[in-house]
Amino acid sequence: MGESAVTLLPRLSAITPRxxxxxxxxxxxxxxxxxxxxxxxxTLARMKQAGLRLAALSNAPRRVGRVVAHMEAMGIPTRLLDVVHSSGEATFGALSEPVRHGLGTHGVRYCFHIGIPEDGELADEAGLRRVATPERADVVLCTGTIEPGETLEDHHAILQRCLARGLPMVCANPDLRVMHGPGWKLCAGAIATWYQEQGGTVHWFGKPHAPVYRRCLDELGCPPERVLAVGDSFRTDVAGAHAAGLDAVLVAAGLNAERLLPHGDDVIDAGALEALAARHGHRPEYAIARFVW
Incomplete structure (x- = not known):
């Protein structure tokens, strides 16, 4: 994982034998x-036919069961996946054992939630009681925004109340933004980053942090040098892969599509790719336009 130029791939099958x-x-x-x-x-089917083990690792702020149900509702053949893990599942584990995960010396009981109501089930299932105001809480759980188009400024007032209370924040999705159909939605990572910059304490769960990769590697039963990570984010997917000792493929038709695929076809702008890698400080071994075999 050095500083050599990124290898552009026409198809994933060109490198998967490694x-x-x-x-x-x-x-x-x-x-x-x-x-x-x-x-x-x-692509998933062809990968399985080639004898590859597959893990899905998502920064979705929900437990694995809901991640799988979401995929199945879209017609994705989840039976082809050997492992599914999520930042939400990791967050649930921390909320279930708060002292062990450093969320307080005496644990937590009351949770103030920022995000769509159903994602607050992470707290419910961990045995915490959701409260309506930060002033009654021991911890703030941030799973993201509710509607596309929401901005950080929309949350400043409630976050200032959390800061005044000295609440630790649990971030269930380190992403800054996420694709939502043809548009974008602000993620918990953007809110948590601002909170931390203001002096608040944030506990992060999900990519690029090591525990979620360790769990996937343990369940796959493969050494890191024989595992390839595929994602569309320099900040979470590439950085997390490299920290875990994995090679990485960046998919251009994702977060950075406007920069990397400027003509709307499958031709990656190599100059833009190198510029983005330099800006983020994380250079993937490979890049591909889309997730194709």
Missing amino acids: YDALILDLWGVVHDGVAAYPWAGE
Whole structure:
């Protein structure tokens, strides 16, 4: 994992014989948050036919059961996946054992939630009681925004109340933004980053942090050098893969599509790719236009 130029791939099948398993991002790779990409199912099937073990690792702020149900509702053949893990599942584990995960010396009981109501089930299932105001809480759980178009400024007032209370924040999705069909939605990572910059304490769960990769590698039963990570984010997918000792493929038709595929075709702008890699400080070994076999 050096500083050599990124290798541009026409298809993933060009390099997969070097690996025994893949860790796959979901948003921007397999689906856009609303619909599966037309080629995703065939790519997964061909990978399994080639004898590869497959793990899906998502920064979705929900538990694995809901991640799987979401994929199945889009027609994605989840039976082809050997492992599914999520930042939401990791968050649930931390909320279930708060002292062990450093959320307080005496644990937490009351949770103030920022995000769509159903994602607050992470707290409910961990045995915490959701409260309506930060002033009654021991911890703030941030799973994201409610509607596309929401901005950080929309949340400043409530976050200032959380800061005044000295609440630790649990971030269930380190992403800054996510694809939502043809548009974008602000993610919990953007809110948590601002909170931390203001002096608040944030506990992060999901990519690029090591525990979620360790769990996937343990369940895949493969050494890191034989596992390839596929994702569309320099900040989470590429950085997390490299920290875990994995090679990485960046999918251009995701978060950075406007920069990397400026003509709307499958031709990656190599100059833009190198510029983005330099800006983020993380250079993937490979890049591919789309998640195709």
